[in-house]
Amino acid sequence: MTPQTDRAGYDHELVRAAAEVARTRCRGDNHTMAAAARARDGRIVTAVNAYHFTGGPCAELVLIGAAASQGVYELDTIVAVGDRDRGVVAPCGRCRQVLLDYFPAVEVIVGAADAVRAVPVTGLLPESYVWADHRHDAE
Numbered sequence: 001m002t003p004q005t006d007r008a009g010y011d012h013e014l015v016r017a018a019a020e021v022a023r024t025r026c027r028g029d030n031h032t033m034a035a036a037a038r039a040r041d042g043r044i045v046t047a048v049n050a051y052h053f054t055g056g057p058c059a060e061l062v063l064i065g066a067a068a069s070q071g072v073y074e075l076d077t078i079v080a081v082g083d084r085d086r087g088v089v090a091p092c093g094r095c096r097q098v099l100l101d102y103f104p105a106v107e108v109i110v111g112a113a114d115a116v117r118a119v120p121v122t123g124l125l126p127e128s129y130v131w132a133d134h135r136h137d138a139e
Contacts, residue, residue, distance in 0.1 A: 026083035035059035079109035
């Protein structure tokens with residue numbers, strides 16, 4: 001299954017999926033963002049954030065766990081969409097770093113209205129920190 005893209009090169013179906021979850025599942029102050037990601041095998045995984053004053057996880061981070069629970073460990077593209085028709089929202093710094101660490105080749109859909117586009121996560125963190133502690137080589 002090939003995602004529908006245009007000249008901007010982003011996955012329209014993915015954005016629609018996240019927008020639908022934001023519209024139907026984000027209710028109240030606890031869930032204000034939705035995320036959708038396309039797995040390498042074409043499946044779409046969705047999630048919502050869990051807002052909390054202590055810094056609850058963003059929708060992108062919840063999505064990583066939801067994807068793993070469904071056996072999805074490789075993501076090609078991810079997008080976050082705000083509730084109340086706020087549209088595409090770029091990931092925060094923490095999410096950018098986690099996405100880079102888990103999926104260094106993932107494309108992230110960013111931009112507003114007519115400037116929506118897909119960019120490599122490395123483009124969002126050009127001088128990124130590489131966290132290697134979690135990847136120990138067998139000795």
